[in-house]
Amino acid sequence: xxxxxxxxxxxxxxxxxxxxxxxxxxxxxxxxxxxxxxxxxxxxxxxxxxxxxxxxxxxxxxxxxxxxxxxxxxxxxxxxxxxxxxxxxxxxxxxxxxxxxxxxxxxxxxxxxxxxxxxxxxxxxxxxxxxxxxxxxxxxxxxxxxxxxxxxxxxxxxxxxxxxxxxxxxxxxxxxxxxxxxxxxxxxxxxxxxxxxxxxxxxxxxxxxxxxxxxxxxxxxxxxxxxxxxxxxxxxxxxxxxxxxxxxxxxxxxxxxx
Amino acid sequence: xxxxxxxxxxxxxxxxxxxxxxxxxxxxxxxxxxxxxxxxxxxxxxxxxxxxxxxxxxxxxxxxxxxxxxxxxxxxxxxxxxxxxxxxxxxxxxxxxxxxxxxxxxxxxxxxxxxxxxxxxxxxxxxxxxxxxxxxxxxxxxxxxxxxxxxxxxxxxxxxxxxxxxxxxxxxxxxxxxxxxxxxxxxxxxxxxxxxxxxxxxxxxxxxxxxxxxxxxxxxxxxxxxxxxxxxxxxxxxxxxxxxxxxxxxxxxxxxxxxxxxxxxxxxxxxxxxxxxxxxxxxxxxxxxxxxxxxxxxxxxxxxxxxxxxxxxxxxxxxxxxxxxxxxxxxxxxxxxxxxxxxxxxxxxxxxxxxxxxxxxxxxxxxxxxxxxxxxxxxxxxxxxxxxxxxxxxxxxxxxxxxxxxxxxxxxxxxxxxxxxxxxxxxxxxx
Numbered sequence: 001x002x003x004x005x006x007x008x009x010x011x012x013x014x015x016x017x018x019x020x021x022x023x024x025x026x027x028x029x030x031x032x033x034x035x036x037x038x039x040x041x042x043x044x045x046x047x048x049x050x051x052x053x054x055x056x057x058x059x060x061x062x063x064x065x066x067x068x069x070x071x072x073x074x075x076x077x078x079x080x081x082x083x084x085x086x087x088x089x090x091x092x093x094x095x096x097x098x099x100x101x102x103x104x105x106x107x108x109x110x111x112x113x114x115x116x117x118x119x120x121x122x123x124x125x126x127x128x129x130x131x132x133x134x135x136x137x138x139x140x141x142x143x144x145x146x147x148x149x150x151x152x153x154x155x156x157x158x159x160x161x162x163x164x165x166x167x168x169x170x171x172x173x174x175x176x177x178x179x180x181x182x183x184x185x186x187x188x189x190x191x192x193x194x195x196x197x198x199x200x201x202x203x204x205x206x207x208x209x210x211x212x213x214x215x216x217x218x219x220x221x222x223x224x225x226x227x228x229x230x231x232x233x234x235x236x237x238x239x240x241x242x243x244x245x246x247x248x249x250x251x252x253x254x255x256x257x258x
Numbered sequence: 259x260x261x262x263x264x265x266x267x268x269x270x271x272x273x274x275x276x277x278x279x280x281x282x283x284x285x286x287x288x289x290x291x292x293x294x295x296x297x298x299x300x301x302x303x304x305x306x307x308x309x310x311x312x313x314x315x316x317x318x319x320x321x322x323x324x325x326x327x328x329x330x331x332x333x334x335x336x337x338x339x340x341x342x343x344x345x346x347x348x349x350x351x352x353x354x355x356x357x358x359x360x361x362x363x364x365x366x367x368x369x370x371x372x373x374x375x376x377x378x379x380x381x382x383x384x385x386x387x388x389x390x391x392x393x394x395x396x397x398x399x400x401x402x403x404x405x406x407x408x409x410x411x412x413x414x415x416x417x418x419x420x421x422x423x424x425x426x427x428x429x430x431x432x433x434x435x436x437x438x439x440x441x442x443x444x445x446x447x448x449x450x451x452x453x454x455x456x457x458x459x460x461x462x463x464x465x466x467x468x469x470x471x472x473x474x475x476x477x478x479x480x481x482x483x484x485x486x487x488x489x490x491x492x493x494x495x496x497x498x499x500x501x502x503x504x505x506x507x508x509x510x511x512x513x514x515x516x517x518x519x520x521x522x523x524x525x526x527x528x529x530x531x532x533x534x535x536x537x538x539x540x541x542x543x544x545x546x547x548x549x550x551x552x553x554x555x556x557x558x559x560x561x562x563x564x565x566x567x568x569x570x571x572x573x574x575x576x577x578x579x580x581x582x583x584x585x586x587x588x589x590x591x592x593x594x595x596x597x598x599x600x601x602x603x604x605x606x607x608x609x610x611x612x613x614x615x616x617x618x619x620x621x622x623x624x625x626x627x628x629x630x631x632x633x634x635x636x637x638x639x640x641x642x643x644x645x646x647x648x649x650x651x652x653x654x655x656x657x658x659x660x661x662x663x664x665x666x667x668x669x670x671x672x673x674x675x676x677x678x679x680x681x682x683x684x685x686x687x688x689x
Contacts, residue, residue: 011302015325015418021373022365022407022417024400031386043377043384091322092302103306120302137325137418172544195415199422199429204318206419239322250278 002151003052004149006038007082008072010058010065011092011120015137016083017041017057023140034147052077053150055143059085059092061120075129080146081123084136084239088208091136093120093242121196122242131156134189136206136239142191159191160211163203167194182222182235187213187246215249229253271605281644281664285653293648294519295641303444305627313339313594313622315427320614321419323631326369329362329410330607332423333484334614334629340427341601342618343594350588351427352484357581358413358423359605360574361485364406365417365568366608367529367574370672371458372399373565378666379461395457398450405447409578412440427591434587441582444575451572452547458568459551463561470558470639471523472531475606481539481573482532484605489535490520491556498604502615517638518630524638527610528671529566530557541580544573560643563670585652594624607632609672633673640671 007017020027021042034053038046047068054076060069073079081087089096095103104116122127131150133142133145149156163185167174172194176183181202185194189207196203207216215236222232236250284292304323311319320335321328333355340347344489372395373385382388389396407417412432414420422428426479473494475486488496496504507518519525534556537545548569554560598620604613610632617625647667655663 013322013325013328015322015328018325018418022370022403024404025397027400028386028389028396036386037311042373042386056408090302091319093305094307095303098306100303103303136322137416139416192416196421196429199415201421201429202425204315206318231312238318242440 002033002035004037004049005034005147006047006051006054006072006076007036007040007042008038008047008054008056008068008154009040010056010069010086010123011061012058012090013048014041014057014177016085017134019082019138019140020145022124023144024232026140030144031148033151046163047071048075050075052149053080053147054078055082056086056123057082058115059090059122061092062113062116066117066126069126076095078130078150079123079127080131080133081144081199082133083138084134084206084208085120086123087132087243088132088240089120089122089242091239091241096120096211096236096242097237120242131158133222134208134240135191139192141187159189161190162186162213163188163190163192163194163197163207166190167197168196170194172197173200175200180225182227182231184218184235186218187215197208204238205236205246206239209241209246212228213245215245219249219253261334261369272329276322281668282599283648283660288653288655290645290649293645295637295644296617305629308624308627309675311624313343313436313596313618313624316616316624317423317425318421319417320629323629325418326366327607327609327612328419329358329414329423330605330612332420333359333605334603334607334612335616336423336425336603337484337605338601338603338614338616339604339618340594341603342599342616343425343597343622344599345426345592345594347427347592351591353584354413354428354431354590355423355484357409358420358577359459360581361406361409361417362414362579363483363570363574363608364409364578365403365666366406367571368403368406370400370608371454371564371571372396372403374672375567375669376458376461378669379463379564398454401451402447402454402575402589405444405575408443412436413496419689423660424591425594428569431587431590434585436567437582437585441579441585444579444582448575448579455547455565455572456551457566458565459553461564463559463564465559466647466650467558468560468643468644470560471520471525471689472534472556473520473525473527473611473635474532474535475604476536477539479539481536481541481577482606488604488611490525491531491535494520498613499602501602503632505613505635507629507634518635520640524642526639527632527635528563529570529608529610530560530563531610532606533566533569540569540573540574544569544576547572560647560667560670563672567672594622596620609633610635633671636671636673640668643667643671 038050054072084090100118146156175181175197182203183202185203188205189210191207219232233250233253236246240246273398280296282294316335317332318329323331391490410417410420414422472491475482476489600617602615613630615628619625651663
């Protein structure tokens with residue numbers, strides 16, 4: 001029997017599910033290896049079916065999602081968080097630092113009818129997660145690697161290296177040193193293929209924090225380039241704003257870097 | 259006297275749309291008493307957390323509103339901010355933005371036709387199931403989708419949340435050899451796009467003519483993507499900055515998507531509206547290929563939306579080839595010069611007009627912003643269509659048939675719910 005796989009959507013932009021839908025013909029190959037049982041965007045609706053692997057896209061941000069994520073855990077052998085929202089709360093976790101009620105009132109005429117939690121939170125804050133795939137968005141290679149490893153019964157490799165290593169391997173000009181750009185490469189996880197530096201632009205940390213980072217030193221380097229504390233804070237508080245140590249570093253610079 | 263039954267159906271999650279929602283349908287005898295499409299995508303409050311951000315962060319932030327159409331968000335935003343800063347990046351950037359947009363239309367439309375919509379017309383639950391019976395058609399569709407992604411990657415390094423666009427232009431100019439290699443692949447796919455239009459035109463669709471107002475951008479001499487004036491099938495002709503004078507958003511309590519109206523009436527945006535209003539702006543070979551199918555446009559059959567998407571795939575491919583044929587690298591951007599001001603951007607996202615207003619301060623930070631995505635604009639029209647289509651279909655059908663028909667009607671709009679907003683439980687109540 002083929003392993004059964006589900007893809008669940010929570011609060012998100014749907015972009016990480018495209019890691020499946022953008023595979024092209026490999027998607028057909030993949031469906032020969034596994035049986036997709038729940039993947040609403042692809043037409044399969046069977047949310048509570050027992051599965052071997054459940055991919056979860058999106059953060060938990062409503063009372064209904066809190067209840068749903070518990071059911072996902074109950075019905076799944078492995079739970080894999082797919083992307084920045086599921087793994088770190090996503091860009092929408094920016095509201096965790098604000099008064100959600102006031103923001104709602106700024107967008108909706110009748111905020112009282114909107115059911116939303118004050119915080120947008122990652123999946124691991126609600127249930128045990130077996131593998132976290134970082135990235136905004138994750139790419140197809142990450143998904144295929146995870147599926148292949150789990151199918152082979154091997155523990156998937158957690159790629160926690162810094163982006164800088166990937167950038168060096170590709171012989172790309174250093175955006176931080178050569179151009180004085182506020183590049184997040186020294187503290188950001190590898191996995192994207194060092195795309196931003198390949199275009200000559202600074203990394204903005206969409207793959208989340210790497211292992212053993214020194215965010216304090218990087219923040220001070222940015223200050224040395226002439227960036228003001230608010231700009232440095234916003235560097236850390238972007239896509240993965242709720243992930244440590246980005247969160248703490250950003251908050252520190254909001255308070256002038258002391 | 260009509261038979262009176264109490265039936266409640268609860269269908270979890272409308273399949274093959276991007277997002278989630280519920281349809282409440284209350285039928286009394288032979289009449290729809292209440293019909294509400296409830297969209298409950300959790301609000302993510304982008305407009306609020308953009309406030310105070312520097313202009314450099316904006317393209318990367320707004321892209322995250324929608325993973326299916328990030329280019330559209332980036333393009334509406336950079337146009338609005340450049341207007342606020344009074345910048346004109348010039349013709350090279352203009353051409354490359356059009357090319358970038360062609361990529362998004364190709365990938366998004368090909369995804370919708372093959373993975374989301376066609377299974378409806380051919381009676382399959384999923385595209386994977388459809389692929390067993392129609393392997394060549396599905397493979398062709400996935401190939402066109404991939405070409406769209408390849409165009410986006412040429413300029414943006416990746417196709418979902420691309421990283422190449424900036425206020426003032428692009429971070430880099432593609433290398434001529436990369437542009438040439440892509441051009442060769444696009445040329446080779448032209449017969450595929452032509453065949454796709456013929457195939458979609460041959461799909462069995464319901465004959466469902468209805469009266470609705472179309473709204474799109476319009477340009478003097480090209481099919482609209484990044485710029486233009488707002489026009490409607492009822493004679494509206496408006497500068498995008500005046501959008502708020504005629505278009506109104508209101509918060510229906512049953513949904514987290516704000517509804518929109520044009521002079522207090524529902525209206526349609528997206529491929530069918532665009533094609534109906536811009537038939538004379540299609541490149542000649544694209545128009546010729548469409549006319550050869552025998553399907554006449556402008557069309558008031560909503561189910562011709564799928565064909566309109568196929569025509570726009572052909573159009574986008576044709577345009578991308580034209581733009582790449584003249585390609586030469588140039589300075590890819592002009593430096594931004596922040597100043598306080600207000601700017602507007604309106605572009606044709608795959609699902610229809612995407613309107614942005616940005617107010618910036620003198621340091622180039624966002625003071626406030628107003629974003630109106632296409633699906634929110636279509637929501638009132640979808641409800642109107644459901645009312646009509648379900649009545650025409652026959653309310654005495656079994657609940658399961660009613661649900662399938664409702665899903666088909668909704669899916670036809672390619673609602674990208676995450677933009678605004680989630681998708682379909684059907685709560686059917688009958689008396």
